[in-house]
Amino acid sequence: MAPSSDRLVLEDLHVYYDAIHALRGVSLTVSPGEIVTLIGANGAGKSTLLRAISGLVRARSGRVAFGEADITRAPASVIVRRGVVHSPEGRRIFANMSVRENLELGAFSRNDKAGIARDMEHVLTLFPRLRERIGQNAGTLSGGEQQMLAIGRALLTRPKLLMLDEPSLGLAPNLEREIFRTVENINRESGVAVLLVEQNAHLALAVAHRGYVLETGRITLEGTARDLQSNPEVKKAYLGEEGAP
């Protein structure tokens, strides 16, 4: 979890699923050490955006760069090794493997044994419940514990930029806040940049430095978290408040 000087830059990115034009020219940046949130309605293209960055889907045109490197066409396994890591929607932990094996898979692309051991210890300190359940099948964890495992697994890749897709999905409100506090701590302690996709715009804007609003494949608003929080349109559409204060 090394702080770095690598900035993520997206330029005019277009992604199609066959005939569906899911991203229609998206440009955004995430600077080192930043928490940036991406908010938008269901089907706006938030997950698609993360997939395009991490190489799980291919952009038809446009450009993704991380630091000096153009990663638009790089294979997913190479992008992970560059430090851009995607924790996909729906947790997707390996249910038939132990908690330990899940975490070990996070370190799949690394071979610095000492560093892995250190990060493993760090993650288990961050999520003591995972330590208690280290030998247990991951499928038997509760939803919240699975989410912790998904984040822990992603941290073991040693990300420079961590992309989280709806980490609070299906969690009770207090657990939701706990997850967000953890994300904030990770960012503060180790300088990992975070790109956060969230349904809960309240919480997301509370932890983020900046934000983007995505509507049907286009960025329609961007600004500091504070500006977005007080933006009447955002309030109406995403914060569930009527009109201006």
Next chain:
Amino acid sequence: MAPLLRRALFIGGTVVVLLVLSLVLPQTLDPVVFRIVMLSGIAIIMAVSLNLINGFTGQFSIGHAGFQALGAYGAAALTVYGHNALFGYLPKAGPLQPGLAGFFQGAPAILIAMLASGLLAAAVGYLVGLPSLRLRGDYLAIVTLGFGEIIRVVIENTDVVGGPRGFSGNVEAGVLTPRLTSFFWVYLVVVLVVVVSRNLRFSVQGLGFLAVREDEIAAQAMGVDTTRTKVIAFVLGAFFAGVAGALYAHYEFTLSPTSFGFVRSFDFVTMVVLGGLGSITGSVLAAVLLTALPEVLRSSLGSVQGLDQYRLVTYALLLIILMIVRPQGIFGRGELRRDTFFRRGKRPPATPLTGA
């Protein structure tokens, strides 16, 4: 250097034990039983190697017998037609010299045959596997099914290997397929394929294989090159199936293209599923069970007509029942390990139910 010493002792011990058994067993065991032991060994190689593909990475290959056919015919053609050039020291027909002398007489030839057929099967496996493993889902099943059938049809239409009549050597020249396969070679490869699988299973690389089976997207997101992983598993599996083919060819007098059809491929799939997808020990036990059972039935019931005809139906029924009663396979997905029987082992207990 303790691990190195342990390894040296393991290899040396294995070779000595196998060699002694190889000299003793044919003399002491009933021929029917010895035949079951040999065929079981070859089936173990097939099942454990298929388990690398279907069990570890969760792909669905149903043409494994095709790779065995490739290895068998390739190896037999090599030792028969290469007799003058390469293997002149072997008898043109009939058995090798008895005892240890025969072992050394046959060793170079069977080693070359195994290696050549393994590499042939691996190369073809790469060509067959690469395009379909890039795609998702069921393409591999369709392609491997087709591949198995194509191999059979090609063999049936290739005269130099006997076509539909089968192949037992170059009869005009009086060179028959040499009987090079002894207990030693079969079980040496058994040990090899089990050790390779086991080491893979408990390595980080192997964890990547299992991750591909569990969730391809998540595996990719963690940096596993999923296509490469699947291709490695497939090519490695094909290699061992080719080697099993070479062993089979030099054990049986006559190769027949029908021994390697779809039904045979289905046998191996049954073994892997029955043993528990991914379980190495499960594949071993199921391979022995499904090889011994029909032979035992055949020899105990004598001439029950058409017993073989019902095998496919029986296996299908067996699988359906298994899926209902015990979907994880008879032996489950885990391994039978030393610490299953003796309380020791490096790992903490697999499933502590209460937190520390």
